[in-house]
Amino acid sequence: MNFQKAGEVLTEVWNNMVIEGHNVVVEYLEPDDSAESFVPDLPSPQWYSEHMRESQYLLQVHLVKCDDRACCGDVRSSLRSILSKHFLIPPYTILQSSSSLCIPKPRV
Numbered sequence: 001m002n003f004q005k006a007g008e009v010l011t012e013v014w015n016n017m018v019i020e021g022h023n024v025v026v027e028y029l030e031p032d033d034s035a036e037s038f039v040p041d042l043p044s045p046q047w048y049s050e051h052m053r054e055s056q057y058l059l060q061v062h063l064v065k066c067d068d069r070a071c072c073g074d075v076r077s078s079l080r081s082i083l084s085k086h087f088l089i090p091p092y093t094i095l096q097s098s099s100s101l102c103i104p105k106p107r108v
Ligand SMILES: [Zn+2]
Pocket: 051, 065, 066, 067, 068, 071, 072
């Protein structure tokens, strides 16, 4: 009952939001017991490889639109000028050597 109430309250809050000029439309759905209803549609492996980066400590969705306008639409900012690889650099392991901090070379 707590989850249902939280869902109903969030539905009310989100339905009153406008994001970038678009009304947010949300509907609370009663959960059912079928496992099938909880499986989201997964993106294709090609889309995933183009738009996602995954590591032990980081899951990153493409921050910059891909080159396919049919996929991500027109570019509206100059974010690509600072993120030319479309993603933030991954976190580095930093080790303390006897004299300073260092980033170990990746194992091949
Ligand atoms: Zn795209």
